[in-house]
Structures are given as C-alpha cells and as structure tokens.
Amino acid sequence: MTxxxxxxxxxxxxxxxLDVPARLRTKDLLSVGDLSPDEILLVLDTAEAMKxxxxxxxxxxPALRGHTVVNLFFEPSTRTRTSFEIAxxxxxxxxxxxxxxxxxxxxxxxxxxxxxxxxxMAPDMIVLRHASAGAGHxxxxxxxxxxxxxxxxxxxxxxxxxxxAFTIREHKGGFAGLKVSIVGDLLHSRVFRSNLLLxxxxxxxxxxCGPATLMLPxxxxxxxxxxxxxxxxxxxxxxxxxxxxxLERMRGHFFPSxxxxxxxxxxxxxxxxxAAPDAIVMHPGPMNRGVEIAxxxxxxxxxxxxxxxxxxxxxxxxxxxLLAESRREGPAGE
Amino acid sequence: MVMAAEQVARTITRIAHEVAERHxxxxxxxxxGIRTAGAPIARRLSDELRGITGVRVPTxxxxxxxxxxxxxxxxxGPQPILRRTDVDFSIDDRRILLVDDxxxxxxxxxxxxxxxxDFGRPRAIELVVxxxxxxxxxxxxxxxxxxxxxxxxxxxxxxxxxxxxxxxxVVVER
Numbered sequence: 176m177t178x179x180x181x182x183x184x185x186x187x188x189x190x191x192x193l194d195v196p197a198r199l200r201t202k203d204l205l206s207v208g209d210l211s212p213d214e215i216l217l218v219l220d221t222a223e224a225m226k227x228x229x230x231x232x233x234x235x236x237p238a239l240r241g242h243t244v245v246n247l248f249f250e251p252s253t254r255t256r257t258s259f260e261i262a263x264x265x266x267x268x269x270x271x272x273x274x275x276x277x278x279x280x281x282x283x284x285x286x287x288x289x290x291x292x293x294x295x296m297a298p299d300m301i302v303l304r305h306a307s308a309g310a311g312h313x314x315x316x317x318x319x320x321x322x323x324x325x326x327x328x329x330x331x332x333x334x335x336x337x338x339x340a341f342t343i344r345e346h347k348g349g350f351a352g353l354k355v356s357i358v359g360d361l362l363h364s365r366v367f368r369s370n371l372l373l374x375x376x377x378x379x380x381x382x383x384c385g386p387a388t389l390m391l392p393x394x395x396x397x398x399x400x401x402x403x404x405x406x407x408x409x410x411x412x413x414x415x416x417x418x419x420x421x422l423e424r425m426r427g428h429f430f431p432s433x434x435x436x437x438x439x440x441x442x443x444x445x446x447x448x449x450a451a452p453d454a455i456v457m458h459p460g461p462m463n464r465g466v467e468i469a470x471x472x473x474x475x476x477x478x479x480x481x482x483x484x485x486x487x488x489x490x491x492x493x494x495x496x497l498l499a500e501s502r503r504e505g506p507a508g509e
Numbered sequence: 510m511v512m513a514a515e516q517v518a519r520t521i522t523r524i525a526h527e528v529a530e531r532h533x534x535x536x537x538x539x540x541x542g543i544r545t546a547g548a549p550i551a552r553r554l555s556d557e558l559r560g561i562t563g564v565r566v567p568t569x570x571x572x573x574x575x576x577x578x579x580x581x582x583x584x585x586g587p588q589p590i591l592r593r594t595d596v597d598f599s600i601d602d603r604r605i606l607l608v609d610d611x612x613x614x615x616x617x618x619x620x621x622x623x624x625x626x627d628f629g630r631p632r633a634i635e636l637v638v639x640x641x642x643x644x645x646x647x648x649x650x651x652x653x654x655x656x657x658x659x660x661x662x663x664x665x666x667x668x669x670x671x672x673x674x675x676x677x678x679v680v681v682e683r
Contacts, residue, residue, distance in 0.1 A: 197590050217590070224572060224591040233627045236575035266575075496575075496591070 262491035336369035350377035359418025384408035525557030546610035569596035615649035
C-alpha cells in the first residue's frame with residue numbers, strides 16, 4: 176500500500192490529556208453511546224500509538240497474548256472482518272472466524288444457542304456482525320466474553336464511527352464546530368447512526384442529506400439539520416461523508432432509479448466545489464461508483480477513503496486492547 | 510529529597526562523559542528513552558553527547574505498555590496511557606543506550622528489551638538509569654547509574670523533570 180499524506184512523525188511527547196481516563200468503564204462496545212466523550216478521545220489517542228505499530232517491520236506486539244477472539248459474522252463482510260482479524264493478530268490474540276454459511280447456523284441453530292456453545296469454550300471476546308438490531312446486546316447478556324458490535328442491522332457500527340473520527344481528527348485536528356455533511360441512504364445506515372452519536376458527542380455540526388423517503392423520522396430530535404438539497408448540505412462543509420445506497424435492505428421503492436438518484440444526490444466534482452477548499456471526502460465502503468459517488472471524486476485528491484480503511488486497523492486494535500483492559504465483570508444478572 | 514535540580518543536571522553530564530569515555534566511535538550509537546521519563550533524559554543525554562563528541566546521536570522514545578507482564582493482571586489502580594513509540598532510525602547493528610529514570614524490579618527493562626528486539630538486531634544494548642533503587646526481581650544490571658538510592662519496597666522514588674513537571678528533582682516518598 177502506498178502511504179497517503181501521512182502527517183509527519185512527532186519529535187516531542189504528545190501533550191498529556193488532563194482528564195482522559197486510562198481505561199474504559201464499559202465491558203462491551205455495543206453502541207457509541209457506551210462511551211463518554213473522554214473515553215472516545217482515549218480510544219483515538221490509543222489508536223495513534225497503535226498506528227505506529229503498523230509501520231514497523233514486525234507489526235506485532237504481545238499485548239493480547241493468550242486471548243481468544245471469536246469473529247462471529249452473520250452478514251457478509253470483507254473490510255470489517257479483515258480489519259478486525261489483522262488488528263487481533265497484531266496484538267497477538269488467537270482468532271477464530273465463524274461465518275453463518277458453513278456453520279451450525281445454516282442448520283437452524285439460534286443465535287442464543289450458538290453463543291452459549293461458544294461461551295462453553297471460554298473465548299475472551301466476541302466480535303459480532305448480525306442483521307438484527309440489538310443482536311450484540313443479546314449476546315452480551317448471554318456470555319461473559321467482551322462483545323464488540325461490528326454492525327447490527329440498521330442500528331449501529333461503533334468501530335466505523337471511531338475510525339471515521341480518527342481520520343477526521345488527523346486531517347482537521349478536532350471536532351468542535353466542524354461542519355460534517357452526511358449524504359446518502361440515511362434510513363438504512365448503521366454507520367450514520369453511530370457517526371451521528373459520536374460527532375454530536377464531540378461537538379461537530381452535523382448536516383444530513385438524502386431523499387425524503389430515506390430520512391429518519393426524528394431528525395430534529397437527534398440534533399441534526401436535515402435537507403433534501405445536496406447543494407445546501409455541501410455548502411461550506413469541512414467533511415463530506417457519503418453513504419452507500421443499501422439496495423439489499425430496501426423493501427419497496429424509495430426512489431425511481433439509480434440514475435435519478437445519482438443525478439439528484441450523487442457526489443460530483445461540480446457539487447464538491449461548494450464545500451470548504453480543504454474539505455475531505457469519506458465513504459465507509461463498499462462504494463457504488465456512479466450512484467452515491469462519482470468515480471472522479473472517489474479517486475480524487477480530497478478522498479480519504481483508503482486512509483479510513485488503513486486507520487480501521489489501528490482503531491480496532493485500540494478498541495480490542497482497551498476493552499481487554501476494562502473492568503472485568505460477569506454477565507449481567509450473575 | 511535525593512537529588513536537587515543542579516545535581517540532576519550534573520549527573521546527566523557525568524553519564525554523558527562516561528559514555529564518551531567507554532566508546533571509541535560514536536557514529537553507531539543511538540539513544541532510546543523509555544516513556545515517559547526516560548524520553549526527556551535520553552534527549553538531554555543526546556545534547557550533552559553532541560557537546561562532548563560533536564556527533565549527533567539519533568534519539569528515540571519507546572513505549573513499553575504493550576509489552577508489560579502485568580497487563581490484564583492489575584484490576585484496580587491507574588493504568589498507563591498508551592503512547593506512541595518514536596524510533597525513526599534503524600537500530601540494526603547499532604549500540605543502543607537504553608535510558609530510564611528509575612531501575613527497580615527490572616521488569617520494565619525486560620519489556621523494553623523485548624520491544625527493542627522487535628525493531629531489529631542491535632549490536633549491543635547498554636542500560637542507563639538516573640536512579641537505581643534496588644529490589645531487582647530479574648537478572649538485570651545498569652551500565653551507567655546516576656545515583657544508587659537505597660529504599661524500602663513501600664517507598665516510591667519520584668523523578669520529576671523540567672519537560673514534564675516544570676522542575677528537576679528526585680524525591681523518595683512513602
């Protein structure tokens with residue numbers, strides 16, 4: 176991989192954050208809401224140190240030696256699963272991958288039974304992706320392992336929001352007053368929900384844009400400006416984040432055609448001119464080129480899309496390490 | 510109070526002279542300070558060595574948190590915040606001066622040796638400490654010692670440095 180505009184190495188000690196806690200209070204990371212703003216900053220600071228590990232010739236540290244991490248993926252995933260697995264291996268954890276096809280799930284076993292059986296083999300952590308919102312909460316109640324939500328239906332994807340925040344901070348330095356415009360299929364997006372919680376917690380000004388049929392019903396209550404005009408959303412934005420049109424989750428017709436979607440909402444070089452001169456363009460992937468994003472924008476100089484992927488490993492290392500170090504408690508009700 | 514500001518400064522100057530005395534060449538030296546307190550001491554040693562030898566010795570900072578042997582063991586008490594490791598030169602075939610503030614059980618040094626060896630294969634590693642307070646739990650010994658301070662295990666040795674705390678001093682606290 177070619178290095179993309181990496182900021183220069185720091186010669187001096189990074190400033191000591193004064194009120195940042197040294198460990199997380201939560202056992203599981205199911206929602207961005209599990210983290211206080213200072214805990215979010217702890218994750219980002221820790222990820223900065225983890226990123227350096229990825230630049231070494233031996234990209235491995237012994238921190239999670241002897242830990243067993245199960246990657247339990249009930250939905251297809253390339254990026255997130257690979258990213259977690261690389262993060263786990265760089266921390267020396269032992270990893271087990273389970274996908275729904277080729278496991279007992281395809282024989283009709285319930286999620287609860289799958290988890291109880293895994294629990295009997297005493298894993299330390301479970302990274303879960305599932306099509307149902309709240310699946311992580313169910314798993315966390317059933318077992319003592321730490322649970323990381325790697326995407327639960329249309330609900331949340333906290334590590335994606337954390338890696339987005341890390342990438343934004345690398346480019347913009349901070350979040351207060353930063354204008355972030357999120358454009359696309361808001362309704363079906365767990366990335367949107369997690370990003371919204373995180374960006375609001377850190378003081379960014381979030382504007383959401385998409386077809387009226389793909390809006391959340393309670394945008395105002397979520398503290399976000401909503402508009403159906405892309406030009407209005409992009410105007411002066413520091414960060415333009417595009418979301419994938421999730422055809423596989425759509426039951427019914429939300430817009431006439433993909434071509435019309437691109438004409439109304441697709442991010443083009445022309446539309447991007449309204450953003451701040453140093454605006455960055457983000458996309459959580461996988462991209463539909465020519466639907467939510469024009470290829471010239473995806474591959475353009477403002478795109479940080481591949482940096483997001485690179486940072487994902489460092490941020491997930493930070494989350495795995497900090498959760499392993501968080502306070503140990505048994506499952507609720509014990 | 511075990512060492513006042515001027516003593517800390519003189520001690521670091523003396524160690525730099527000892528390093529210069531014991532080495533015939535300086536081009537293959539490098540300083541690596543263990544975060545947090547070892548890093549500023551390493552930078553000061555680097556400045557002193559430049560004054561004595563005229564050679565700019567590459568200097569880095571090492572965070573050993575991910576190599577500790579008590580990770581996941583202590584469930585209470587403060588946990589060190591993970592910091593960035595900055596060693597932006599190859600340590601292969603160099604003589605590394607590993608720098609820390611206090612030598613105590615030796616476990617930090619064990620972790621630092623493991624971390625360093627993951628970076629490459631140095632020709633030799635020598636250990637520099639500002640204070641040796643005894644009570645070793647591993648077979649580790651410093652090559653350059655600022656001051657030997659006999660302590661009891663229930664005491665703690667605090668090294669405060671200008672760069673971090675705004676003043677230089679070494680005190681023993683109970």
